[in-house]
Structure formats: structure tokens, C-alpha cells
Amino acid sequence: MARKFFVGGNWKCNGTIDDVKKLVKTLNEVEVPSEDVVEVVVSPPFVFLPLVKALLRSDFAIAAQNCWVRKGGAFTGEISAEMLVNLGIPWVILGHSERRSLLGESNDFVADKVGYALSQGLKVIACVGETLEQREAGSTMDVVAAQTKAIAEKITYWTNVVLAYEPVWAIGTGKVHIGLRKWLSANVNAEVASSTRIIYGGSVNAANCRELAAQPDIDGFLVGGASLKPEFVEIIKSATVKSSSKLS
Numbered sequence: 001m002a003r004k005f006f007v008g009g010n011w012k013c014n015g016t017i018d019d020v021k022k023l024v025k026t027l028n029e030v031e032v033p034s035e036d037v038v039e040v041v042v043s044p045p046f047v048f049l050p051l052v053k054a055l056l057r058s059d060f061a062i063a064a065q066n067c068w069v070r071k072g073g074a075f076t077g078e079i080s081a082e083m084l085v086n087l088g089i090p091w092v093i094l095g096h097s098e099r100r101s102l103l104g105e106s107n108d109f110v111a112d113k114v115g116y117a118l119s120q121g122l123k124v125i126a127c128v129g130e131t132l133e134q135r136e137a138g139s140t141m142d143v144v145a146a147q148t149k150a151i152a153e154k155i156t157y158w159t160n161v162v163l164a165y166e167p168v169w170a171i172g173t174g175k176v177h178i179g180l181r182k183w184l185s186a187n188v189n190a191e192v193a194s195s196t197r198i199i200y201g202g203s204v205n206a207a208n209c210r211e212l213a214a215q216p217d218i219d220g221f222l223v224g225g226a227s228l229k230p231e232f233v234e235i236i237k238s239a240t241v242k243s244s245s246k247l248s
């Protein structure tokens, strides 16, 4: 099954109402490859979700940056999966490295969140990735396999899952993507391995996106800093590297 190129823009904890309006206006005005070639998903902070939903072009989708691990209730400061569904937000990013490292989210906690969000009908961008220390110790594949295993145990249908490999230490080569696809093939099944999009995050920008997109096992990006700038459009357009390489 062909994997449609995926470009996610993670706005993280940035912006004002005016910034968001400007950014959405820019995105609304640009010409990008068709929806057959690239799936674009932007992820504003929670407070801006309704605004972005009201203003954003309909061929781009929206993701929240997190959600609570189970049904809502007495969990001060949290946002539930049900609320996102109620708001008409189709996607959620879970297990981002900043939440794992700064807020102590464990593999099991992230996995529970993924399972619950999927059970509520949300689509999930599930993030995995090692720290520089783990990389230097040679344990990259062990770390991302353990993170992926915890998540995989909570997934019945992979159709609504994108795996984002975001090494905490930035720029990548695509090698871990091949490793992850092999892991899925050996531990889930060949069909899931060939159909699940494994995207890359970590300093993706207009200058490096085409080279990264050309890696056979990189199926798109989760972009941080550059998703707040006009160069995000160039990153969306890098999807054509994939469609042209498929034709050749």
C-alpha cells in the first residue's frame, strides 16, 4: 500500500492570536501539491484550536499537541480526547520528546494515551526518539524499539497512526526509519510495516527537506521551528520528491 507523504507542523508553545491569524493566512494563500500527494496537518497550542479550525483551508487538517490519558473528569489543566473529538479536531500528537523529557511521560503512559485516543476515534502522531546520551551509548534502536513496543501493544488498527521518529539530538539519516519498519514487520506484521507512515522530526527546514524526503523510508516530517515560518510551504512541496521518485 502506498504511503502518502505527511507533513506535520508542530507549533509547540508559540504565538499570539495575531501570529496565528497571520500564519494561517499565509498557509491559506499558498499553492501546494494536491491532497493525493501530501497530507498536511498543523498543530497549534490548545487555546488556538477553535480559531485555527475556523480559519484554516479545508485541505489541511489540525492536530492537538497532547491529550489526557483517559476519559476526562477531575484532572485540572488537562484536555481530554473526547473534547478534541467534540471540537472536530481529527489528530493528536502524543509522546513528543519534550513531554517525555521535560514532563516525565513514560513509555507506558504514552502508550496508554495512544490507546485511549485511538479508542475515541482520534488519529495519532506517535513520537519516538532517543537522547544524545542514548545515541552515543549505541542504544538508539533499543530505545526506539522499546518506545514503539509499548505503543504497538495498545494499537489494534494501525490505519490511524503515524509514527514520528524525532531524535532528541536533531538531524537524521533515515537509518532508524528502516530499523523501525523492520521492527514493525517482525513484531506487528508485514502489512502494517509497509502501510504505516514513519515520519521524521528534528531541524527539518527548507534547505534539508528535499534530501530527507528522498530517503526511501522517510514518509514525511514533523516540523517544529520552520512550521512557524513561510518556509513551511517549501517543506510541504518536498512531497513531490516522493511522487516523482515513485514515477521514475
Ligand SMILES: O=C(CO)COP(=O)(O)O
Binding pocket: 010, 096, 166, 201, 202, 203, 204, 222, 223, 224, 225, 226
Ligand atoms: O520537535 C520537533 C517537531 O515536533 C522538531 O522541532 P524542530 O523542527 O524545531 O527541530
